[in-house]
Amino acid sequence: MKLLDPGHEIDxxxxxxxxxxxxxxxxxKVVYAAAEDGTxxxxxxxxxxxxxxxxxxxxxxxxxxxxxxxxxxxxxKGTHVPRFxxxxxxxxxxxxxxxxxxxxxxxHWLDRRESLTFNEVARLGEAMARAAHSLHQQNVCHLDLxxxxxxxxxxxxxxxxxxxxxxxxxxxxxLAEELRKAVGSPVWISPEQVVGVRGDPRSDIFAMxxxxxxxxxxxxxxxxxxxxxGLRQRLWMDPxxxxxxxxxxxxxxxxxxxxxLEAVADQRYPSASHLAFDLSHPxxxxxxxxxxxxxxxxxxxxxxxxxxxxxxxYQPSPVPSQQIEQVPIIMVAVPHHDVSDATLYSLREAxxxxxxxxxxxxxxxxxxxxxxxxxxxxxxxxxxxVHSWHLSRLQQWAQPLDLADHQTSFHVLESGDVASALLAYxxxxxxxxxxxxxxxxxxxxxxxxxxxxxxxxMEASCTVILVKQALPFEHLAAVTV
Numbered sequence: 001m002k003l004l005d006p007g008h009e010i011d012x013x014x015x016x017x018x019x020x021x022x023x024x025x026x027x028x029k030v031v032y033a034a035a036e037d038g039t040x041x042x043x044x045x046x047x048x049x050x051x052x053x054x055x056x057x058x059x060x061x062x063x064x065x066x067x068x069x070x071x072x073x074x075x076x077k078g079t080h081v082p083r084f085x086x087x088x089x090x091x092x093x094x095x096x097x098x099x100x101x102x103x104x105x106x107x108h109w110l111d112r113r114e115s116l117t118f119n120e121v122a123r124l125g126e127a128m129a130r131a132a133h134s135l136h137q138q139n140v141c142h143l144d145l146x147x148x149x150x151x152x153x154x155x156x157x158x159x160x161x162x163x164x165x166x167x168x169x170x171x172x173x174x175l176a177e178e179l180r181k182a183v184g185s186p187v188w189i190s191p192e193q194v195v196g197v198r199g200d201p202r203s204d205i206f207a208m209x210x211x212x213x214x215x216x217x218x219x220x221x222x223x224x225x226x227x228x229x230g231l232r233q234r235l236w237m238d239p240x241x242x243x244x245x246x247x248x249x250x251x252x253x254x255x256x257x258x259x260x261l262e263a264v265a266d267q268r269y270p271s272a273s274h275l276a277f278d279l280s281h282p283x284x285x286x287x288x289x290x291x292x293x294x295x296x297x298x299x300x301x302x303x304x305x306x307x308x309x310x311x312x313x314y315q316p317s318p319v320p321s322q323q324i325e326q327v328p329i330i331m332v333a334v335p336h337h338d339v340s341d342a343t344l345y346s347l348r349e350a351x352x353x354x355x356x357x358x359x360x361x362x363x364x365x366x367x368x369x370x371x372x373x374x375x376x377x378x379x380x381x382x383x384x385x386v387h388s389w390h391l392s393r394l395q396q397w398a399q400p401l402d403l404a405d406h407q408t409s410f411h412v413l414e415s416g417d418v419a420s421a422l423l424a425y426x427x428x429x430x431x432x433x434x435x436x437x438x439x440x441x442x443x444x445x446x447x448x449x450x451x452x453x454x455x456x457x458m459e460a461s462c463t464v465i466l467v468k469q470a471l472p473f474e475h476l477a478a479v480t481v
Contacts, residue, residue, distance in 0.1 A: 004051075009033045010093055011086070013049060019100075024062065024164075025052045029100060047085055048100035051093070061183075064174050065164030066094050071171055072163045073098065076138055080131035080159055101159050106147035106211060113218075118253055121215045122279045125256075127158035128208050129276035133430060135160060136201040136272060136320040139169040143198060145207035146188045147214075167199045169319040186225050191235045191263050201320040202265040205275060209260025209268075216253065217245040221261055235263055237302055241293040252282045255291030270327035270360045273430040274407070277329060277362065280429070284409035327360040328432030333422050333456075334367045334397055335437060336390060342469035343437045344397060350435050350467045355406055362407045365394045366425060368418045387412050419455040431462055438466040 003026060008015040013030045020027040030049045032041040052066045073096065074084045088095035106124065109116065116124075128150055135142055142149070144165040151159040165183055167173050175183050176198050184193045190206035213221045221239030225231045239261055242249045256278050262268045269275040278285050285291075318326070332351050335343070355361055367390055394410045415421035426434055436453055457464040 004028060010049070010095060011088060013047070013086075013097060015049070019048060023053065024065075025050050027051075030097060043085075045083065046100035046102075047097055048082075050096045050098070052095075054094065061175070063090070066090070066096075068166060068174055069162070069164045070096060072140060072166050072168050075168065076135070076140065076163075078134050078138075079157065080134040082159065082161070101151055101153065103151045103153040103159065105161075106150040106152065106215075110147055110214060116215060118216070118250055121212060122253065122282060123156060124152065124158075124215065125208065125212050126276045126279040127152060127156055128211070129205075129272045129279065130430070131158040131160050132201075132204045132208065133272035133276065133324075136204070136324060139320050141167045141199055141201050141320060142204050142207075143167055143183070143193065144185055144188075145204050145211070146185050147211055150211070169199060169321075173198055186231060187220055187222070189231065190265075192265055194231045194235065199320075200265055201272065201323060202268045202270070205260050205268050205272060206262075206265075208272075208275065209257055212253075212257045212260065213239065213242060216249055216257065217242050219245055237263075238297040240296045243294045244296065247294075250282070251287045251291040252278075252285035254293070255285055255287050258290045258293075271324050273324070273329055273432075274327070274362055277364075277409075277429055278407075281409055281411075284411075286407065325432070326358065327362070328358060329362045329364060329430060330354055330358075330433045330435065331364045331366055331422075331426055331429070331431045333434065333436035334365055334394055336367050336369065336393065339437075340469060343467075346467045346469045347435065347437060348397065348400060350465060352401055354433065354435065354465075355401070355403075359405055362409075363398075363401075363403065364409050364411060364425075364429065364431065365398055366411045366413060366422065367394055368413045368415055368421045370416060371414050419452045419459075422452075422456050423459055426460055426462060433463045433465065434460055435465045435467060438468045 003018055003021060004010075004015050006015055006017060012033050014033040016029045016031060018026060018028050028049045028051070030047050032043060034040045052062055054062055054066075067090070070087045073081065074087070076084070082101050083099040085097040085099070087097070106128075109124070128145075131150075132142065132145070140163070142160055142163065142165075144162060145160070149161045151161055153159060165175060167175075176196070183198070184190075188207040188210045190200075190203035192200055193203055210221055213219070219240075222234050222237070223230070225233070239258070242254045242257055243251075256275070260268055260275065269278075330351070332347060334347060351363065355363060369386070369390060390412045391410050394412070398408065398410070411425070413421045413425060422434070422436070425431070434456060436456065438453055453464075453466050457466060
């Protein structure tokens with residue numbers, strides 16, 4: 001379809017200006033057209049119309065992608081996607097009208113050719129991961145994440161664009177049914193997509209790893225493959241460690257990036273919320289040999305992987321929302337004031353049970369201290385000692401737990417309002433479950449006093465488990481003697 005001029009009307013929408021003329025689609029800024037009496041309906045937000053290219057020379061994937069995006073965008077909710085307005089009929093004029101979101105795509109930062117600080121890269125990555133997690137919670141895998149499809153709002157949050165190659169677990173995958181070749185952008189496509197497996201949310205984590213790699217190094221981890229053989233190399237080849245390109249890359253950031261780029265999906269982050277957690281808490285990232293490497297993997301290691309990859313088969317993952325539930329972020333609130341051994345023991349037992357049935361879950365141990373505990377100290381050094389003491393205490397509390405298969409972090413928060421601090425932490429870190437001690441006040445008292453556990457349980461957007469204190473029998477016997 002040729003470019004439309006300003007003033008052109010389609011199904012009650014008036015073209016204002018062309019925003020983008022690309023090989024796959026034209027995008028216009030639009031408003032509601034004026035009625036016969038001259039009045040014009042106003043919109044709650046600016047709108048854009050996307051009209052796909054569908055000429056005789058274009059492939060069937062253009063038509064299928066339009067149908068997929070129309071289906072998925074109309075179902076998605078939340079601040080990380082443009083709001084859907086209307087869609088046109090394929091038999092007449094195919095179009096999508098959606099919210100026009102202001103901001104810059106991630107490509108803007110790459111085109112600037114200016115080095116970002118590592119903290120800035122982490123913030124961009126965290127925003128991407130939070131947006132991807134929102135999609136996965138709605139059972140959608142984007143499967144075409146790249147810098148042009150990630151828009152950063154002025155407030156720093158991310159919006160995902162272009163769902164033409166996406167997959168919704170609750171709808172037929174039209175692209176998989178109609179096309180037999182790998183579907184995705186060659187630079188960012190995941191190994192499992194290369195062999196035709198779609199619907200794994202960890203494919204989006206791989207694509208985010210490619211973008212983080214380029215933001216840090218200015219290079220692409222797997223180049224720009226133009227052949228099927230070039231695409232398949234990512235099934236067995238590791239990218240050059242970022243620290244080989246830039247010696248100043250922090251080990252924690254390389255650990256995060258290379259974990260995203262693992263060829264086997266099971267070795268990547270189990271969910272985008274886990275990735276966001278690490279990017280927002282770099283001091284808590286557990287650095288392995290992966291993060292310390294400064295030279296690439298040798299020929300023979302790659303050769304052995306190539307042999308294994310020849311017979312490798314990727315299994316479809318569970319439904320995205322189910323996979324997220326299997327690897328939750330669990331937060332335990334550990335009190336430090338006026339707390340009994342029975343409460344600390346019972347909390348630890350509850351955490352052990354929760355982790356035991358959820359391999360791969362992440363544990364965040366949190367305690368809240370009053371600002372007066374640090375403000376009354378004489379120097380910043382003394383304040384640091386107070387935090388260190390509480391961190392050490394949290395680590396001692398967690399020591400009896402079997403945490404070998406779980407990422408674990410420890411956090412000391414300062415606040416005069418314990419409940420609000422816990423709620424803010426849970427929301428800000430996409431916590432799936434909160435474990436804390438039950439209030440020791442009687443039921444009559446709780447009717448008049450909103451205790452910390454009751455307030456958290458009432459206002460938290462995730463599951464809250466309140467644990468009553470209990471000691472093992474031998475301890476009880478010792479107390480009664």
